[in-house]
Amino acid sequence: MSHPLDTTFAALADPTRRAILSMLLEDDMAVTDVAEPxxxxxxxxxxxxxxxxxxxxxxQEKRGRVKWCKLEPDALKGASVWMQGFGQFEELDMDAFERFLETELEG
Amino acid sequence: MSHPLDTTFAALADPTRRAILSMLLEDDMAVTDVAEPxxxxxxxxxxxxxxxxxxxxxxQEKRGRVKWCKLEPDALKGASVWMQGFGQFEELDMDAFERFLETELEG
DNA sequence: CGCATATTCAACCATTTGGTTGACGATTAT
DNA sequence: ATAATCGTCAACCAAATGGTTGAATATGCG
Structure with missing residues (x-):
């Protein structure tokens, strides 16, 4: 099985999927309406x-024959934290950072 | 041609590549040394x-027969800004990162 | 019931991806 | 000069990806 970050970043690597996420920022949508543009x-x-x-x-939650799609922005958190490892070092505990590096190498 | 974010996120979607980036946080490395683990x-x-x-x-810069690899964390900025659009995630602080490189690591 | 709508499934296809191996050019060391 | 080291290139391969189409499954409507 693959690391969760693999799945997150791979999902974000496609322009159609990023566009879908942006659309869902405004509101929940049915699959057909997501597909329309x-x-x-x-x-x-x-x-x-x-x-x-x-x-x-x-x-995705099905109500009647319509399946509603809802943004779950918390799922970006892992990716965000990983990227912040490359940016916010003053607030970073160095011991925790070393552990982070090692897990990343093993993973 | 594809959107820059396609390339960035796709690059980050592989665990080997993320591990390489983490390794390069510590120091520039030769290709052979990057490959070793x-x-x-x-x-x-x-x-x-x-x-x-x-x-x-x-x-990557070749000096002699050794090709040195150097982290370029600015390239994460686009992805960071895009993710920032989805809420509570703070943008990478690149200035803080530069300071960290100079003061904490190089020292 | 019978029909339209909403969505997925299954099979297929072309391209990309992540890996291998062996040969190769460039550089350094003996 | 010869040999070793550094790294890439080319050809190849299996598996994953992103798309298609047509059939299938629910659900709602008249």
Whole structure:
């Protein structure tokens, strides 16, 4: 199995998926409405939503025959923390940082 | 051609490449030394370094027969700004990072 | 019921990805 | 000059990715 950060960053590496996340910033949306602006099949968008769901970046809840997609921004936290390892060093405990480096090397 | 964020996030989606970036936090390294901890061929690591270079996350400079790899954390800025749009995550403080490199590590 | 809507599934396809190996050019050491 | 070291290149491979289409599954509506 792969590291959670693999899944998060891979999910974010696709422009369609990033656009979907941006759309969901405004409001929850049905799958069909998410798909509407894209020039690809509904099935393709459905796959993208599946990848975002697996990454935890969105959740999907079916009400009636409509499946609603909801942004889950907390799932970005892991990636954000990892990236902050490259930026916010004054607030960083160095021992914790060493441990972080080692886990990353093993992972 | 693809969006810069595609390249950045795709580069970060691989555990070997994230580990390399973490290693380069400590110091610049030769390709051979970067490759040493990994259980894969030197050519494979060289490919990873090429991907990181294309993403701008590292730079490579050849001195003699040794090619030195250097972290370029500014390349994370675009991704950081994009993620910042999703809420509570603070933007990378690049100035703090520069100061850290000079005072904490080099000292 | 019968039909339209919402969404996924399954099979398929082309391209990309992450790895291998062996040969190669460039540089340094003996 | 010869040999060793550093790193990339080229060809190849298996698996994953991002897309397609057509059938299938629910659900809601008249």
């Amino acid at each position: 894209f020039e690809m099949s509904l099935a393709a968008v459905s796959k993208h939503l599946g990848i975002l769901t697996k990454a935890g970046l969105i959740s | 990994f259980e894969m061929s030197l050519a494979a690591v060289s490919k990873h370094l090429g991907i990181l270079t294309k993403a701008g996350l590292i730079s």
